Amino acid sequence: MDLLQDLQWRGIIYQQTDEEGFKEQLKKEMTSLYCGVDPTADSMHIGHLLPFLTLRRFQEAGHRPIILVGGATGMIGDPSGKTQERQLQSIEKIQHNVECLKKQLERIFNFEGENGAVMTNNYDWIGSLDMISFLRDYGKHIGINYMLSKDIVSSRLEAGISFTEFTYTILQAIDFNHLYENYNCKVQIGGSDQWGNITTGLEMIRKVQGEGAKGFGFTIPLVTKSDGTKFGKTESGAVWLDAEKTTPYEFYQFWINTADQDVVKYLKIFTFLSKEEIEALEESVQTEPHLRKAQKTLAEEMTRLVHGQEALDTAINISQALFSGDIKSLTAAEIMQGFKDVPSYKHEDGAEITLVDLIVNAKISPSKRQAREDITNGAISINGDKVTDVQYVLSQNDRVEDQFTIIRRGKKKYTLIQY
Structure with missing residues (x-):
């Protein structure tokens, strides 16, 4: 050909x-x-x-x-x-x-x-x-x-x-x-x-x-999405090539979230994979869509092309840590990428503080009563670890590189605590 x-x-x-x-x-x-x-x-x-x-x-x-x-x-x-x-x-x-x-x-x-x-x-x-x-x-x-x-x-x-x-x-x-x-x-x-x-x-x-x-x-041709929405746009706006505007992690996530109906088309037009490689991935979309091999390959190829191998490695590391809940394995720089758009709270004096007070101050829970209930029910995690002790006091050991603590309420509500 x-x-x-x-x-x-x-x-x-x-x-x-x-x-x-x-x-x-x-x-x-x-x-x-x-x-x-x-x-x-x-x-x-x-x-x-x-x-x-x-x-x-x-x-x-x-x-x-x-x-x-x-x-x-x-x-x-x-x-x-x-x-x-x-x-x-x-x-x-x-x-x-x-x-x-x-x-x-x-x-x-x-x-x-x-x-x-x-x-x-x-x-x-x-x-x-x-x-x-x-x-x-x-x-x-x-x-x-x-x-x-x-x-x-x-x-x-x-x-x-x-x-x-x-x-x-x-x-x-x-x-x-x-x-x-x-x-x-x-x-x-x-x-x-x-x-x-x-x-x-x-x-x-x-x-x-x-x-x-x-x-x-x-x-x-103009690139289109199968659902009729505009290609290249997310809820937060355009997907930029500048790492300061769209982090490599966000860039990687954009491609990995490609719909099954679009991924083969994007592999064809955006990547330099061969016809045989793309057809094998197309087969995977049909027979084992849960593995998302095509999306992972697309995200890897595009992130490597635009940002380089090191940035790709970082994006994959952040993705794996967030999926597994192992927040402690991330560096401060990786946390800044992965949690760029989540709500944040600045703990000004940096002193030790009870978990109840912190999550109320950071507006994670609306009241101390609700905060205690959330902790008791196992809804609160610190850097991926569930905490059920209402007397828990956060210390320097709960900080990543003495800069951040990640509090999660429920399955998806993250808050970035800065020091």
Whole structure:
């Protein structure tokens, strides 16, 4: 099975501008392909991953990936998928975001060898472009009617679109033309919402480079969940690649909680496992779903890819400790990850305190009477150990690295006590 057949099997191909021509181009020579992202935030989220992982598949097949971080286009904002104008950010903020995104993207690609990845920033060529040159050299080649026919523009006409965002598609077309001219880049890869921008880029190449110039566009379908809810969102918001925004443990948990109906699809599009490996896991979903082998494999592959092996090991350790109730085996750093979003209480003076007083002060139980009843009934655990002594006094021995104590009431209500 060749690369395009593999992509077809994985369900990654959505649209191509010239399927047969693209197939011949890949056979003919090592081909340079690019995918871009605008630095509208200081981290990508998992919704950004699929186009770049697809770009990496082309690299593994011997082609050269060009990664574009839009330091210039990020100042404008892509109207695609938006119902209102984006809030413009400062140059300093955009540059900070560019550096953050570059670090995340560097984890995905190999930058060594003949087909080593190339990192680019479109501010390097658009930032110095003056208005007259923009209008004469590029604006002249793209007609208003052509732009109005694009979904990314037409969908905004009723609500309103500024001239700034209206011209975004031309800026992205300039990118494709620049990479074609300077890097021999023949292909742009993007999500399905980028079809209009990609085809405008091909039109720009044809007009600027001449009729003999040939480029290709390739888009990837929107990732969906079987239950109809939006992929990549949790109750607490987006699943970020930045470990400070979404911890590796939370990242791991997102993937391991994938529904049986979705897990095989995600293994196909997000991981680099072979067809045989994925089919074996698909069989496991059908015959032994309780083992959740497919979900565990998906979570391991994705966490290792984005955060590395050490972070994966930590995420697994936290998961196992929480499942078994062995909280004492966790380090303070692991507790900070695993209990990031649970209610917390600061025991200010750090002195010894009765368990009854602590759980009332921390609002774990509403009153001392209820607290005593909870303890007597075995509903209260300290660091995973059940405590039934209403006279119990917490000491330094109940703290993890002298920083935290985890109190659990019932099966699921955790509270993080900080010192």
